[in-house]
Amino acid sequence: MSAYPSNLWSIPLLVVIPIIVAVVVNFIYNRSRLIKIISIVSAVCLALIASLSSYGYHWFTGQPALRPETLTFTFDPGFPAWRLALEFYFGPLQQVMIFVMSLILIFVVAVASSGLTKRQGPYMSMIFLLFASAAIIIMVNDLYHLWIAVEIGSLVVAGVVVGSGTSVSHKAALKYTFFSALSGAGLAIALALILGLTGYSNISDAIRYLQSVNLGEMSIILYVAFAFFVLSWIYAGGLAPIHPLKSEVYGASFPHGTAMLQTQSKLMLVAIGIVMLQIFGMLPFVREVMLAISIITMMLGVVMALIQTDFRWILAYLIVSHSGLVTVGISLGTTEGLVGGIFQAVNDVIYMTVLLLCCEALYYFGGKTSTRNSLGLAKRAPWLGMAVILGTMAASGIPPFNGFQSELILIQASLKAGLPEVAAVILMVSVTTFIALFRAVYRLFLKPPETSEPVAEVKVPRSLYIGLWVFVALTLIIGVYPNIVVSFITPVAQAVSIPWYL
């Protein structure tokens, strides 16, 4: 790690730019055209920075680590010391995660600026703050700022949900914010306990300390900290038992908002999951608990999706269910499991964005998302019909799409860890996802409409179609060439992995 150069100027820009844009677009409030230009240009810049930046560390405020014995500064990122400044680490994993997130951001802001007529500035501001909070969580290397970013993220989630302006969204935001109070407090206590136990809030230093000492009876404190961390993890990803709360948040937002919310949520799950694995992974029963939560989430989410009669809510529950797929891989903690889990997170946000953009398009065709309606949209909008079918195939893990590759790795990882029952559950989720989605797609897109009334010409924004096909192409490209993403993930997975049988 110490081979990486420190204080790279490009790294903080991934957080600073969205914050500045959030302030600016909020300030110019209702000047739609200007907001659109600023938002899209900034999102493109973020994608470029994420793809071109070198790997390394950055200390905000220019204050590096403080050596406790001499009270002098050290610029060595590998040296165990008091790291009081905001410390970011940008490596291959962070690069691929932030790049995918910024790609989604580009199309989310383009679609939002085409569809929204009122309160565009504050809404766009929330979208950019969502990006900033997720970027911090992905890159940050200390527990204190991780906690702050999780708290900011949860408040911004409430803001994005409220942005859709319905009473349902207000209620969903209220419930979610109440629970954020509990999980935020829990994470603060976990942070305090780890700090008290190790003396470090820096994640690398705390892990190094925990690996070098035998905690003995004090390990009970680590278990308590783990319990509070799990609370926050569950909250971030909407894992069981709070899956109805998160599904409500997804269902109550605009579909493009949900695309950004689910991206933030899944990437947070990965980032926090890896931190948990590194700090607590060596303790007995920790990974078993994480695995149990993941399996329950997968099953509950997909069963709930099956009984829904609205495309939005089917997607909302499937997003939660597939969060369980991501965390299964991370919970296994093996190299294959981690590669599968992180790869699944990346794939998941891509194919879910395809489906959510298709759902967004339904708003332009009259706004009916209930599967009780037969709209026959595939005839009226054949490109949209094709995109939703391809998205369904990717989400169901059908080859040659990206979902297949990551689910295959996850199944192999489960079998290699000696857990065939987990592999069976993953297969079951895959099949049930197909049934839940195809039922809705058939009713809304393929089944001819019950009435033969003449329909008015509908103009779907070009940005929506472009976004749709960019992400459809990505599902196919990553499905055929998985190494494009896996090569970024594997080194990190190897560095933090733990064998399933210790």
Add this chain to the structure above:
Amino acid sequence: MIEVTIQLLGFIAAAALVVIGIAGMLFLDNLIKKIISFTLLSDGVNLLLVALGYVEGGIVPILIPGMSVSEFAARAALVFPVGIVLTNIVIGVSTTAILVALAIMLYRRYGTLKASKVLKGERR
């Protein structure tokens, strides 16, 4: 026999505040009372953090000229929990503001602050 110290009293008071706060959030029906319960919970966490950082006979954690590093390390109160508390206060205020704003919006729509009535039914 457990010695009753200021720190222990702080822990007990913090635990009481957290339990009262969680109970209020879960069992009270009025949205404003739920929000007040949340502030109690937040205060409980703050008190816990302050108690964690308490050092008997401690000094303000500023290295004064002439003071040795070992003396400073032995007597200075822990600065980090105080930093967390400050942040938690700011986060608490922001969360409370959002909760109150949402409660006002829901009150305007439903004409009641009873969570059981406001949050029930009507999903789409």
